[in-house]
Amino acid sequence: MIVSSLFSYVLVAMLLFSIGLLGVIARKNIFVIYMSIELMFNAINLLFVALAQYRHSYDGQIFAVLIIATAAAEAAVFLALIVVLFRRKQSLDADAFRALSQKEAA
Amino acid sequence: MNDFLFIFLSFFALLGAFGMIVLHQPVHSALSLIVTLLALAGLFALLNASFLFAVQIIVYAGAILTLFIFIIMFLNVKESNLPKEPNKTLYLFLGGIVLIPLNLLVLRAFYAMPLLREPLAEDFGEIKPLGAELFTKWLLPFELISLLLLVALIGAVVFARKDEV
Secondary structure (H helix, E strand, O other), X not given: OOOXXXXXXXXXXXXXXXXXXXXXXXXXXHHHHHHHHHHHHHXXXXXXXXXXXXXXXXXXXXXXXXXXXXXXXXXXXXXXXXXXXXXXXXXXXXXXXXXXXXXXXX | OHHHHHHXXXXXXXXXXXXXXXXXXXXXXXXHHHHHHHHHHHHXXXXXXXXXXXXXXXXXXXXXXXXXXXXXXXXXXXHHHOOOXXXXXXXXXXXXXXXXXXXXXXXXXXXXXXXXXXXXXXXXOOHHHHHHHHOOOOHHHHHHHHHHHHHHHHXXXXXXXXXXX
């Protein structure tokens, strides 16, 4: 009965999304922030797949596949960026990377 | 049986996600996230999405997270490199309280939704009908995604190149 109700999937997806959002706003470790973003992607994927089943349509599942491909592209760019930044700053603190958004104060 | 599986998988998905934002070491966080991703793959299987079940395990847990753990170990992160987060528990707690109204709003909107129906087709979610749909109706987004992957590939190479200046 639980497994056949859309509400239970929405509940799990919403909780996962909230945990991801919480990780982005409360943590400073750049790796944990990135993983929280991935977690939010996954929560949305779960919602898409549940709605695809609900509507008997493939659109939700295909969108989930496209999201996974986008996440893979994002992972490649993000990890290259982190390797470069870590070599320069020797830190994983998100506050140490302020130079990305403004001129660095010496 | 399916109810039990759903509760079991959702429990592990939420537990892994919670561990991911609480743990201090990035490697522990990444391993915790793998638990979440595998549990989500199981939930996809419960939703008749057998192709996505395989993609989730092979691409997400297999490739992206493995690359991620590889980079964390490659950087050889020491305790002194990690940010100090003395107020982490407080921030997580306060953030959790702030997010409660948002959750309630969305859940109330979905509360009256009817039950999921059983799929009409026998092969719903398998690779053949999904691929047929992907290469006809969704051909343009599919090609754009391949272009995006190419751009990301070139971007990663440009970033990781040694500075010549």
